[in-house]
Amino acid sequence: MASSPMTSSSQSPRPTRPNLVFRRLRGQRSPGEFAAAVRRAAREIDEQVSCDARYIGRVEAGEIRCPNYAYERVFLHMFPGRTLTDLGFVPRSAVRGRGAHAFEEAPDPRTTSPMYAPHETDGAYEPYDTTYGTHEPNDRYDPHEIDDQNHEESDVQRRAFMSGGTATVAAASLGPIGLAFSGAAVAADRSVRRAGEAEAGALEEAVRKIRLLDDRHGADGLYRRASAPLRAAYALLDAGAARQATAERLHTGAGELAISVGWLAHDSGRFEDARSHYAEALATARVAGDPALEAHAFCNTSFLARDAGRPREAVRAAQAAQFAARPLGSARLLSLLSLREAGGWAGLADRRGCEQALTRAQALYGRGPCDADPEWMSFYGDAELAGLEAQCWSTLGDWSRAAHQARRATRLQDPHFTRNLALYTAELADDLARAGHPDEAAAAGLRVLDLLDEVQSSRVQTMLAGTARVLLPHRRASGVSDFLERHGALPRPA
DSSP: OOOOTTOOTTTSOOOOOOOHHHHHHHTTSOHHHHHHHHHHHHHHTTOOOOOOHHHHHHHHHTSOSSOOHHHHHHHHHHSTTOOTGGGTOOOGGGGOSTTHHHHHSOOOGGGTOTTOOTTSOTTOOOOSOOOTTTSOTTOOOOGGGTOOOOOOOOTTSSOOOOBTTBOOOOGGGGGGGOOOOOSSOOOTTSOOOOBOHHHHHHHHHHHHHHHHHHHHHOSTTTHHHHTTHHHHHHHHHHHOBSSHHHHHHHHHHHHHHHHHHHHHHHHTTOHHHHHHHHHHHHHHHHHHTOHHHHHHHHHHHHHHHHHTTOHHHHHHHHHHHHHHHGGGOOHHHHHHHHHHHHHHHHHTTOHHHHHHHHHHHHHHHTTOOOTTSOGGGGGOSHHHHHHHHHHHHHHTTOHHHHHHHHHHHHHHSOTTOHHHHHHHHHHHHHHHHHTTOHHHHHHHHHHHHHHTTTOOOHHHHHHHHHHHHHHGGGTTSTTHHHHHHHHHTSOOOO
């Protein structure tokens, strides 16, 4: 039976209306760059907000009809002489009334989120909206308004050049990647024609090339060159597309490119840059209504949170990713996301939670591949499964078990994926050293050093440095002095 047209507003949420004024004020800056400007402006007036690309995306999508008082003060400082309505928001009085209390005092997300995990302590909060596709469009609870972290974005991110009536990201801007976008887009003050199939295809090819080079050589030599196309990609989105199918490809491509560049930042130790790129991808996924892209963004966000020492966030992001991924039909994707969750539980020293997630990951992996598996998961096979499990046991301090899985990973790894081979071998070396097998650890460490001519990865070098510190008291053991001498001769990062 159809709903009555007299249904009250409390039962039928008001449809959102994009905030086009705010979008125009952002100009040619990416959502992440604009978020960084908001954070800088907040510091100028001794205000604290944790704005990121996701928040900017929600404002522009109309999900945040009126900002909280902290954001209001920041926005009015950024645009002096303007009011909230001049910035595209509705007056504060319009959001008072039935919904005002929900806006002013957000409910404890542990009582509302279907993904709340029983292992969490009472002090935890949910930094992510895990209700993809089911949340109210006018829900005024904003996780960014209670997040007390402040993340500065690198000034060198997402630089690309635009000229004439076309946007060309030259091969020189990516060095060996050799990407070129040609066709539609871009200076904001020029007339542009809409992007087409050629631009969407170039964007997708850029993502593939970046992933391929990372698999073979690691991130350190790629990050700054690979970040150049991002601005062009988002400019293509602004230019629009003549066909809806092309527009969807552009959104997905831009989001995947943001994740790829974010991973290069992550693997090269630039955690704040990576966080901003992942948030930008998540905002793109939410605006486009793309659950596959959202799951990927949350997957990488979880991995980053684990590496950055935020295990509770790692668990939450992995759970949000699983919620988004369930309708996609890929057991392998859910397996990887379960491993991300396991890594978070390990970081919390919750062995039971970790083991449960590992068991789930193995069962899902055992269902085999299918057509629904995303293209970006080409790295996820038997070796990666063993390697990620090794990392969990290592975090829990079970060095022997970790070494066993790391050894399996090195044996199973396709040698063409040089970076991963170096990573698993570095994990093995560290686990063996901590398990009391210095000679075997040194031998594994020497194999990693042999690979460093091909692989540039701050992650691998950081692991080797940790292994060297553990082996230092055992310098007289067989092979250890050779490893320490060669490791000590490595050039130090700038």
